[in-house]
Amino acid sequence: MAQLFTTFNFKVLLHLPNQKDLCEAAFSECSGLEMNMAPKTIREGGNNGRQIHLAGPVSFGQLSLKRGMTSSFDLWEWFDKVQQQRNLRASGEIHLLSPSREKTVIFKLSGCLPVKLRAPTLSAKDGQIAIEEMQIAYEHLRILKPNR
Template identity: 70%
Template sequence: MPRPFTTFNFKVLIEAEPGKVLCDAEFSDCDGLEVNMEPKTIREGGNNGRQIHLAGPVSYGQLSLKRGMTSDFALWRWFEQVQRNRTLRASGRILMLASDRSRADVRFDLTGCLPVKLKAPTLSAKDGEIAIEEMQIAYETLHLAESGA
């Protein structure tokens, strides 16, 4: 019997080049995996009771990663590299893991990733917050790969 996909078990991978992992991180929240299509609506002459919808341009969301844990400063370095080389892009993978974290059941592949916001947490000696509060990434395409694909 198939198990439901859970949203609390996921991992984020970002590669600057194929095979060269820039970031292998854990975040508490991942939002913005979305694709929208704006239909083109046309009306047929003489047919006032019907409209025809054609596939229109596609737009993508902006990935928002919150409260992240990484072992290094690779995400900060990537942001700084993009400031110097504005054509630098990366690819990303969001893996939805099985409940035992042994495999990825679903994978979202992102291309043309560009960091657009990086926010550090409020620095406070009384809080035990993590070093990356929020990162936002614009992406050019989004593809879904099911398990076994």
């Protein structure tokens, strides 16, 4: 029987090469795990009723992470490091957990580059939690199926 996974049971891990884990806080939202393939379409000479699609280049989305702002400035420090070391890239994993937390689907990201960091919207009238957001471009995405 197929295992169902829910969208609220996940964890995000980001790692810089030869350093400790990058994130110290849980994220409330994670989106942008996607791959797109642009097919190359060709037409066979003399055959006007058919076109042929060949596999084309693959592009990847941008990961968007949101979390409540804490006293940890790990994402801000990473953004600063990338400004000074232009080729510094991280790797990442998003673990989608089963309700029993025994099985996981793992989305593995490589070549992660922070491209946008947004501070929380500040408003004295709302009394809401301050949410910070980071967008990360990644070079490759693959999925690891759960162990059975």
